[in-house]
Amino acid sequence: MRNRKLTPYVLVLPAWTWLALFFVVPIGGMLSLSLTTGNVITGFQQTFAVGNYATAIGDYWEQILRSLSYGACATLVCIAVGYPMAYWIAFRGGAYKSTYLLLILLPFFVSFVLRTISWRAFLSDNGVVLGPLKDIGLLPEGFAVLNSAPAVVLGLAYNFLPFMVLPIYAVLERMDPHLVEAAHDLYANRVHAFTRVILPVSLPGVFAGVLMTFIPTSADYVNASVLGGTHNTMIGNVIRTQYLVNNNYPIAASITFVLMGLLLVGIFTYARALGTERVMEVHA
Amino acid sequence: MNNRPRPRLNPALLRGLTRARRSPLALPGPTRRRTLQAGGAAAAVLALSACGVGGQQRDPAEDEDFWADKERTGDLRWANWPLYMDAERTQITQFTEATGIAVDYKEDVQEAASFFGQIQPKLAAGDDIGYDLMVLPNGFELARLIELGYLVPLDHTRLPNFAEYAGEVYKNSTYDPGNRYTVPYASGITGIAYNPEYVDREITSVQDLWDPAFEGKVGMFADPQEIANFGLLANGVAPGESTREDWEAAAEKLREQRDSGVVRAYYDQDFIQPLTNGDLWITMAWSGDIYQQNSEEGTNLEFVIPDEGATLWTDNLMLPFTTRAPVDAVELMNFLYEPEIAAGLTEYISYISPVPYAQEVLAEWADGDSDGDRADALRAMSESGLVFPTEGDYQNLHNFVVLDTDQQDEFSGLFQAVTQS
Secondary structure (H helix, E strand, O other), X not given: OHHHHHHHHHHHHHHHHHHHHHHHHHHHHHHHHOOEEEEOOOXXXXXXXXXXXXXXXXXXXXXXXXXXXXXXXXXXXXXXXXXXXXXXXXXXXXXXXXXXXXXXXXXXXXXXXHHHXXXXXXXXXXXXXXXXXXXXXXOOOOOOOOOOHHHHHHHHHHHHHHHHHHHHHHHHHOOOOHHHHHHHHOOOOHHHXXXXXXXXXXXXXXXHHHHHXXXXXXXXXXXXXXXXXXXXXXXXXXXXXXXXXXXXXXXXXXXXXXXXXXXXXXXXXXXHHHOHHHHHHHHO | OOOOOOOOOOOHHHHHHOOHHHOHHHOHHHHHHHHHHHHHHHHHHHHHHOOOEOOOOOOHHHHOOOOOOOOOOOEEEEEOOOOOOOOOOHHHHHHHHHHOOEEEEEOOOOOHHHHHHHHHHHHHHOOOOOOOEEEEEOOHHHHHHHHHOOEOOOOHHHOHHHXXXXXXXXXXXXXXXXXXXXXEEEEEEEEEEEOOOOOOOOOOOHHHHHOHHHOOOEEEEOOHXXXXXXXXXXXXXXXXHOXXXXXXXXXXXXXXXXXXXXXXXXXXXXXXXXXXXXXXOEEEEEHHHHHHHHHHHOOOOEEEOOOOOEEEEEEEEEOEOOOOOHHHHHHHHHHHOOHHHHHHHHHHHOOEOOOXXXXXXXXXXXXXXXXXXXXXXXXXXXXXXXXXXXXHHHHOEEOOOOOOHHHHHHHHHHHHHHHOO
């Protein structure tokens, strides 16, 4: 009998061990590192240097805000493109649903960096897209997309689109189609059926999708370094440089915590504003 | 019969992701306590690890009679950059035939900074890094390795070929005086390259990189030292003798360039493709990449050493103190300085050989080769100023400024503020 009481704890042990080893310990170590001073030659001494955070925010607030706004823009693009995709696959995909899902995932079989680099050839000033448009005079000769903010946002949205499509699809796919029929029976037109029934039901999927795109896009550094130009540096690039190039571990760690804090605040606010709990009740 | 199509992909996993009801974000009540508990745990970890990272410098005295008891092992592990030897590994095969030493050659150095980040913790702990010999450029990482005492002082009595065949420039570097820890593997010039399809005038000056006529079409390097050098040259300052005031002025000059809109982007190493397809018209560039692109792809990109001068950088062979095969490694270094071997390497990599005799060897090979194409390629290379700079060119090539760690931080900060805007 006593053994049975222990069972849940034993079952949860691997998960907790995993979290402790690969999340709590590194985060604690990182937090400690963010308060040290020194350099790679003399070592880093714990001095509880809160000033590191002042440096992180003071020197890099511009890149931090830019990252959050790029992340937000990319997330919006993902919703705009991904929602119709998920909707179409869920309701019109027929027998080929899993094929379509596979197609969405297919680019993931190629390396993330390579996919991003291929966008560079695609968006090039005289490339396959802009070249012909310039030839027929639709765009001025000096027009450029590559190495600009739109190019970075586009790259981010492209790379993280499946993380938006899949959760929305999962919610729509299990939605009872009779709900829509009921809406029509109650004289709802197609727009109303969508805004009053389908959309609210799918919001938890959108919520999950937002979490899974906004967080990684805000912290990404590959897209900004491959597709960005001047004034497009994201905070991920700064962290990478501070850590790898300058070996300035304390500043790199402090920036990481500032970013983490801001993302957490943003996500909590968003969860509250959306009222996930209530949405789930409607759904159930 | 249920004729609703069933997806073959099980969506249960995906659904789990959407269960907001169980998500801690949606349940403020009980999570608060859990958050506090987690906070307590984190505080405990913080307390445990609040001792910092200790000093990591090694005492160089340990190396005084490093060579006394060292013997050949017959196995050598070598970390080099990609494309720094042909795919057949011709020079390694020749080395193994000549000496019987087997070489495990790995193209593991993709970037100096991340390679340093990879080996530094192991060296600090005194552990084997997996390589007995490695190649790194003169730069901050090399300076740090020397300052930390992580490199083995070379035994020059084992390097007769270096003494005999290395060019004078390569025996008198500012970053490693007297070649105490390193010998050059290959060198290159950082100058200006432009695409004559788009630039219809001759480029002669660093100032051309500031020309508003090239708005949005100028490429600059992201590396703090490389870009700093060009800011300094634009201000008429020799990078090797620059001071703090010069750096600030150079950073200002570069910021002006950025904010005027001429700069398209700051590049790490992939400037060739944009230069070929017209995204860039004019850019900071490395001599060997331009030479290779022109000779292999038939492009006619121009490379110039501007009037203000350009910079010479060097990738160097060196031994970490954890090396398991120091004798074998130094034998290989010595072997690479034989003119025939150096010429073979140069033929493939198109960068500057530290062995000037390689030029004569390539010309001889061209005379003796019956295959017309290869003979032409060899002759063109032996006559190219990009691969074998003239005495006059060398007069116009500047050294990098050599800095200790404290100065490095300040220096990098100034120029990263320009490139990472």
